[in-house]
Amino acid sequence: MEQQIIPEIGSLGLLRFVWRQLTSMRTALVLLMLLGIGAIPGSLIPQRSQNPMEVSKYFTDSPTLATWMDRFSLFDVYASPWFSAIYILLFISLIGCVLPRTFELYKASRALPPETPKNLSRLEFYQAWEGNGSELELASTWFQKNHFRIRISDGSLSAEKGFLRETGNLFFHLALILILIGVSLGSLYGMKGDAIVNKGERFINTPTSFDSITYGKLFNESSLSPFSITVEDFIAKYDPVTNAPKDYVLTVSVISKPGATPELKTVRVNSPLTFGSTRVYLQANGYSPVVTVRDSTGAVALQGPIPFLPQDGNLRSIGAIKAPDAIPQVGFVGSFLPTYERSKGNGAISVFPEPLDPRLLLSVWLGDLGLDSGRPQSVYRIDTSVMRQIGLKALKPGQTFTYTGGSITFEGFLPWVNLQVVRDPGKSYALAGGIVAILGLLASLFARRRRIWIRINGSQIEVAGLAKNGAPGLHDEIAEFVTAIKGEK
Amino acid sequence: MSQTWAYLSNYLVYSAMGVYTLSFFAHAYETAWAVRTPESSDSTEGNLLTKTLDYKRTEKVARIATAFMILGFILLFAGVIARGVSAGRVPWGNMYEFSITGALAFSGAYLGALRKYDLRWLGLFVSISVLLTLGTAVAVLYRPSAPLVPALKSTWLVIHVSAAIISGGVFLLANVVAASYLYLENMESKGGRKEWAKRLPALEVLDQLSYRLVAFVFPLWTFAVIAGAIWAESAWGRYWGWDPKETWAFITWVAYAAYLHARVTVGWRGKKAAWLCIFAGSTFLFNYIYINVWGTGKHTYSGL
Ligand code: HEM
Numbered sequence: 205m206e207q208q209i210i211p212e213i214g215s216l217g218l219l220r221f222v223w224r225q226l227t228s229m230r231t232a233l234v235l236l237m238l239l240g241i242g243a244i245p246g247s248l249i250p251q252r253s254q255n256p257m258e259v260s261k262y263f264t265d266s267p268t269l270a271t272w273m274d275r276f277s278l279f280d281v282y283a284s285p286w287f288s289a290i291y292i293l294l295f296i297s298l299i300g301c302v303l304p305r306t307f308e309l310y311k312a313s314r315a316l317p318p319e320t321p322k323n324l325s326r327l328e329f330y331q332a333w334e335g336n337g338s339e340l341e342l343a344s345t346w347f348q349k350n351h352f353r354i355r356i357s358d359g360s361l362s363a364e365k366g367f368l369r370e371t372g373n374l375f376f377h378l379a380l381i382l383i384l385i386g387v388s389l390g391s392l393y394g395m396k397g398d399a400i401v402n403k404g405e406r407f408i409n410t411p412t413s414f415d416s417i418t419y420g421k422l423f424n425e426s427s428l429s430p431f432s433i434t435v436e437d438f439i440a441k442y443d444p445v446t447n448a449p450k451d452y453v454l455t456v457s458v459i460s461k462p463g464a465t466p467e468l469k470t471v472r473v474n475s476p477l478t479f480g481s482t483r484v485y486l487q488a489n490g491y492s493p494v495v496t497v498r499d500s501t502g503a504v505a506l507q508g509p510i511p512f513l514p515q516d517g518n519l520r521s522i523g524a525i526k527a528p529d530a531i532p533q534v535g536f537v538g539s540f541l542p543t544y545e546r547s548k549g550n551g552a553i554s555v556f557p558e559p560l561d562p563r564l565l566l567s568v569w570l571g572d573l574g575l576d577s578g579r580p581q582s583v584y585r586i587d588t589s590v591m592r593q594i595g596l597k598a599l600k601p602g603q604t605f606t607y608t609g610g611s612i613t614f615e616g617f618l619p620w621v622n623l624q625v626v627r628d629p630g631k632s633y634a635l636a637g638g639i640v641a642i643l644g645l646l647a648s649l650f651a652r653r654r655r656i657w658i659r660i661n662g663s664q665i666e667v668a669g670l671a672k673n674g675a676p677g678l679h680d681e682i683a684e685f686v687t688a689i690k691g692e693k
Numbered sequence: 694m695s696q697t698w699a700y701l702s703n704y705l706v707y708s709a710m711g712v713y714t715l716s717f718f719a720h721a722y723e724t725a726w727a728v729r730t731p732e733s734s735d736s737t738e739g740n741l742l743t744k745t746l747d748y749k750r751t752e753k754v755a756r757i758a759t760a761f762m763i764l765g766f767i768l769l770f771a772g773v774i775a776r777g778v779s780a781g782r783v784p785w786g787n788m789y790e791f792s793i794t795g796a797l798a799f800s801g802a803y804l805g806a807l808r809k810y811d812l813r814w815l816g817l818f819v820s821i822s823v824l825l826t827l828g829t830a831v832a833v834l835y836r837p838s839a840p841l842v843p844a845l846k847s848t849w850l851v852i853h854v855s856a857a858i859i860s861g862g863v864f865l866l867a868n869v870v871a872a873s874y875l876y877l878e879n880m881e882s883k884g885g886r887k888e889w890a891k892r893l894p895a896l897e898v899l900d901q902l903s904y905r906l907v908a909f910v911f912p913l914w915t916f917a918v919i920a921g922a923i924w925a926e927s928a929w930g931r932y933w934g935w936d937p938k939e940t941w942a943f944i945t946w947v948a949y950a951a952y953l954h955a956r957v958t959v960g961w962r963g964k965k966a967a968w969l970c971i972f973a974g975s976t977f978l979f980n981y982i983y984i985n986v987w988g989t990g991k992h993t994y995s996g997l
Contacts, residue, residue, distance in 0.1 A: 233954055240947035247937040254936065282935045387933070396930070453842050473843040474927050485930040626930040634932065638919040645912045 226293065227300030235294040236611040242290050246281030247272070253280065272446070272668070276498045279389020295384050302377040309370050316355040317364035322659045325655075327668035329682045333615060333690075335665035339358040342689040343658045352656070360659035377642055380636035389630030395419035395428070396626045401435050401507045403618045404491050408432040409482075427627070429479045432459045436468070438619045440489060442557050447517060449557070452488050454621055481629045488622035490521050493540050493564050497527045505530035509618045513538045513584050518554040523614075524586045526564075530574045532609055535573050535586040537570070539565045540617065544598075564614045568607050654678050656685060665689075699778030705772030706793060709765045710827050713800075716761030717820040723751045724817055724889065725756055741995055758816055759807070765823070766804060769797045782846070792830035794929045796823045796983075798862030802906075806866060810902060813892050818869055849924035856917035859940075860910045861977055864949075867906035868974035871967040874899040878964060900963055903970050911949050918942050941980035948973035 225231055250258030259279050263271040277284030292407035324330055343361055349352050383504065399418035401407045409431050411417060436454040436543040442448065454471040460479060471477055492509035499505045505527040512523030525536040543556035544563040552565055571591035581587060597605040599614040653672040659667065667686060671678040703923075723890035773794050785791045803819045806812055878896055880886055886893075919941065924934035933939060952969045955961040961969070 229954075229958055233951060233959070236947055236949055236954070240944045240951070243940050243944055245948075246935055247940040254934070449843055451846075474847040476926075476927065476930070483930065485928075487930070507959070513731075624930050628931070631926065631932060635919075635923070638915075638922070640911055642916050642919065645915060649908050649912065 221495070223300065226297050229301065232294065232297045232301055235290060235297060239294055242281070242287050243655075244513075245278055246287075249278050249281070251281065251499050253283070265471060277299070282590045289675075292383070295381060298377060299381060302374060302381070309367075309374055313367050314373070317353055317362045317655060319355070319357060320360040320659055321668075324657055324659060324666045324668040327670060328650055329669040330666070331668075331682075331686060332661075332664050332666045333658065334663055337660075338691075339658065339665050339689045342662060342691070343685070345657075346685055346688045359427040359661075360657065362655065362657045364653075364655045365511075366651050366653030368647045368651035369653050369672075372644040372649075372651060374644070376644030376674055379637045379641035379644055383634050384637075384638065386630040386632070386634030386637055389633060390628040391531060391630075392420040393427075394626070394628045394630070394644045396425050398487065399622050399623050399625070400490075400511045401623055402511065402620045403435050403438055406432055406434040407623055414625070423627075425587060427628075429482050430461050431479050433457075433477070433552070434466070434482065435621060438489065438621050440557070440619070444556075447556060452486060452489065482627040483633070485624040485626065486621055487624040488514075490519060490620055490622075491540050491559070491617045492619045492620045493523075493525075493538070495536075495564075496613040496615055497525065497530060497534065497610065498535075498612075499527070499530035499532075499534070499610045501531060505534075516554070516626050518543070520554040523584050523656065524582075526573050526575065526583075526586065526693045528573050530610060532570055533573050534564045534610060535569045535588070535591065535671065536612060537569065537586055537588070538567075541565065559617065560612070562601060562617060564599045564617075565598050566595075566599065566612065567593055567603065568597070568605075568612075568682065569593050570609055587617060605678065616670075652677060655684060658689070696779070700774050702775035702779055705768050706831065709768035709772055710824060710831070711949065712761050712768060713763040713824050713827070716758050716765055717817065717824060719754050719758030719761060720813075720817040724814070725746065728973075755813055758820075759813060762800065762816060762820060765803060766797070766800050767819075769793065769800070769827075771784055771941050773797055781855070782958045782993050783849070785858075786836075787836050789830050789834040791854075791858070791981075792834055794827055794858050795861055796826040796830070798858045799823060799865055800862075802859075802862040802866045806856050806902075806906070807884045810898075810949075810959050811894065814926055815869060815873070816901050822865075847924055847927065849920055849927065853917055853920035856913055856920060860917055861916040861981070863906050863910040864945075864974050867903045868904065868971050870899055870903040871941075871970040871974075874903065874967045875971075876965065878967075886984075896963070900966065903967065906972065907952060907973075909948060911953060914946060918946055938980065941976060944979060945973060945976045948976050 229234055237524045250262070252259050262273070262279075271277065281287055295580055317346045321327065321501065325332070340359075340361060343440045344354065344356070345476065346361045350365070352365045355362045365397075395417065396419070397411075397414035399407050407413055409428050411425055411428065423545070434457045435454065436457055437453075440453075441450045441452075443450050452473055455468065456471060456477070456541050457466040458477065459466050459470050469477060471484070471486045473486055476486070490512060492511045495506070496504060497506040506525070506529070510525050512521035514521045519542050521540045523538055523540070525538060534608050539552070541554040541563045542559040542561075542625070543554050544561050545553055545554045545555045552563070568584060569588050569591040571588075574590070576588050595607045599605055599612075601614055602618050604611050604613040656667070656671070656678075657666050667682065669682050671677050698703065709733060712830050721737060773784050773790075776790060776793070780786065785794060800819060803815060861932070873893070874896060874984055877886065877893060879898070921939070922932040925934070925939070948969075952966070952973050956966055
């Protein structure tokens with residue numbers, strides 16, 4: 205049988221063989237390159253996590269190709285099994301490579317420098333001269349002053365400096381492991397949720413308050429910090445020439461835990477609110493038209509602000525107003541234009557993001573909204589396939605449109621903000637890893653490991669040195685050393 | 694007020710281009726004439742050789758070329774500062790501004806390296822690259838000076854971008870050195886250097902130099918990536934999101950890490966190392982050009 209041909213290696217031997225291969229420098233380098241190459245497709249092909257619309261376009265344009273691409277996770281490269289495989293192998297390799305070296309370095313750093321070689325004259329930077337006997341003492345002082353580690357033997361000193369290089373290198377590689385730990389903690393225990401909150405409304409940090417929420421495999425709902433945030437004010441300033449946003453200022457009152465007194469705080473794009481490892485970001489903003497819908501009986505079927513989604517830099521926003529309680533059911537497909545203008549080609553547009561001349565454009569649909577079918581549908585769209593359009597109207601604030609079957613009043617509008625709540629318990633580890641990595645890298649690239657020996661041979665003084673990795677500069681250092689022990693100026 | 698500064702900036706950039714052009718011609722003159730063998734009545738070999746390698750005649754022109762380069766650098770530096778003043782912020786809000794600052798960093802890296810190494814021969818290449826970059830910036834990428842969108846208002850942006858631009862300048866210089874290595878290596882393997890190339894540094898020097906440049910800025914590039922992550926965390930709520938720009942910054946980082954490993958731990962030298970260096974540098978350029986112009990993602994602030 206097949207198995208009997210290789211009994212000597214055994215499973216343990218095989219394991220050892222695989223481990224040795226995996227933790228070899230060459231494998232690590234190949235994996236490192238693979239990681240770089242593997243990251244490329246995700247930057248050229250749209251990714252679900254960033255650009256779901258583009259991805260669905262692939263599926264409508266060429267379904268077969270898209271299906272095949274999907275089989276290779278090309279739309280989710282960075283979460284794909286093959287990408288994960290590369291970096292997991294790389295980090296196993298890294299650990300296997302670096303941990304043993306850490307122990308070795310620790311031992312080496314406690315050992316004394318090696319004995320002075322027999323024949324110094326064969327080494328680099330060799331010099332000899334007639335001495336007066338005080339050299340060893342002076343040398344010892346100089347070495348100590350310059351932080352060399354010294355081994356004293358009979359008639360000679362050997363000194364070494366520059367362990368920082370290896371230490372730095374190891375710390376750099378250990379820091380990479382720390383970064384990975386931070387990233388993993390974040391993706392396992394972290395969460396991220398978005399909530400649209402109108403001015404004046406309160407957001408409470410519980411899973412049901414979010415419009416969308418994603419979390420890691422080991423995330424626990426009870427670890428959501430119990431804070432609440434009330435949007436007191438939101439001011440957006442725009443450049444009158446370019447229409448580009450200049451500043452967004454969100455004023456909130458925060459209750460950090462139930463029972464605490466509310467505190468007034470300011471949030472800007474680059475300065476989120478912080479609650480431990482949870483932060484709250486100001487991520488987007490828009491307008492919510494405030495409407496009152498009355499039905500055929502004259503009863504109020506719907507009243508309040510309805511968030512609309514911005515479509516361009518001038519905040520032309522679209523949305524859907526659904527009144528399932530009206531008799532008959534009514535829905536409005538709407539656009540909100542903060543600064544209204546009619547353009548020739550495009551119909552009604554907005555020409556400035558601030559509400560200088562706001563309009564609410566509505567098309568009114570009667571019939572079944574489909575909300576009772578149980579099928580999920582977007583709050584910003586209406587499925588009008590079984591409905592009947594009965595009117596079109598542009599409203600200014602305060603105006604009412606009356607149609608057969610009811611009326612709608614455009615009362616005004618409120619700004620809304622999108623609060624993004626992110627909990628990432630791993631990020632401080634990743635940051636610490638980043639800092640250690642840079643420091644380690646600097647040490648490993650710029651520290652120089654070198655040795656200097658001095659021996660008294662009769663009345664002759666001999667000096668020599670050795671620079672590891674051909675590091676430059678030892679020549680000058682030895683010249684300085686020699687000057688010092690000769691007592692010359 | 695800000696308009697005046699914007700105009701001033703434009704004039705300074707134009708003047709810098711003029712001065713870089715002068716520097717280019719001076720370098721070209723030097724390269725072309727330094728190596729001509731003067732017609733000599735004395736035809737003994739020894740004499741011919743010393744005359745062939747005698748650059749004293751063009752030494753003055755060479756100094757002038759470098760002086761122009763320094764003047765161009767100063768003008769461009771002032772231009773970049775004036776641009777920043779006009780917009781009331783750091784001058785890295787769109788691709789025009791990135792390009793003029795990048796050109797500044799590149800010629801700055803060259804001038805810095807010139808202090809330690811005899812690199813004047815590279816001046817021809819450096820001045821023409823800076824001119825092309827500035828020309829493209831002025832002709833194609835120019836945008837009126839405007840304030841930053843809120844996401845770009847951050848101290849970390851300043852730190853991140855300045856570190857990235859300096860790294861870029863040095864990476865590109867390393868690439869130029871590596872490319873010269875390959876060119877000269879090829880020439881030598883085909884029977885020796887031509888006259889004009891004889892005064893260029895030895896192959897080993899070029900090989901070492903491109904390594905030194907990379908080793909010198911790799912920590913800075915690492916820092917630039919980390920500073921970018923810190924900024925992204927405060928602006929977008931995540932420090933890393935595999936956005937195309939971030940991805941390519943990572944790819945560049947990996948490529949240079951592989952280059953350093955190849956040199957330090959595997960012992961690559963010469964041609965192989967030079968090619969790897971050029972490859973790594975191209976990932977940086979790709980990131981700058983492709984992702985800014987055609988890419989999608991959160992980082993496309995090029996204003997195009
Ligand atoms: C992931 C990205 C990595 C980067 C950016 C990186 C960076 C570096 C750098 C810059 C050096 C040069 C230090 C010097 O001048 O002595 C180095 C050396 C070294 N690297 Fe890495 N490394 C990485 C991954 C790895 C992995 C996965 C391994 C393990 C298998 C590894 C093992 C080593 C070893 C053993 C050395 C020391 C070589 C020597 O001192 O001759 N590295 N690394």
